[in-house]
Amino acid sequence: MIIKINKENPQKSMISIAAAVLKDNGIVVYPTDTVYGIGCSIFSKSGIQRIHRVKQRQKSKPMSFICRDLSEASEYARLTNFAFKVMKSYLPGPYTFILEATKAIPKMIQAKKRTVGIRIPKSNICHMLMQEFGAPITTTSANITDEPILTDIYDIKNLFNSQIDLYIDGGALLSEPSTIISLVDDKFTVLREGKGKI
Secondary structure, X not given: OEEEOOOXXXXXXXXXXXXXXXXXXXXXXXXXXXXEEEEOEOXXXXXXXHHHHHHOOOOOOOOEEEOOOHHHHHHHEOOOHHHHHHHHHXXXXXXXXXXXXXXXXXXHHOOOOOEEEEEOOOOHHHHHHHHHHOXXXXXXXXXXXXXXXXXXXXXXXXXXXXXXXXXXXXXXXXOOOOEEEEOHHHOOEEEEXXXXXX
């Protein structure tokens, strides 16, 4: 099913539909401030397994997730004073920050070095969905691994069909992914240059 949500003024009734799918361990394609992402609750083992399967993605590959704000992010990642100041200056925005994970994070979305990727997108749809759902959700581009990123929700729907429980149409998006920055050990390291300016 595809639902259309206004990216400037998201309709609460539509957001509630998406949140209900997530609460039922479903997976959703949703617009961010970069590309369309595939998400489920970070605590849904079955949802995460399904995302790996539909993307043809290695299970060992870590998965980033979105949070409402830095306060929520601090529950799942170790935010030093340095990390907090850096993230506060860049977020919300098109960035993924790599940090040391806390014990609250399920091992199946962590990297081998016990790190996680956190996003706080500058997106009204993401913000309202997080508020309604009440917990972080995974974020990984809505495409087959190593294949081109799709910018139109109907192209994504044609690719995955019924493998995804819900598609949120937020309009056409650019195909530029987020900039990835590691802040592990209080070192600022750019791992991938994307939409976010450094």
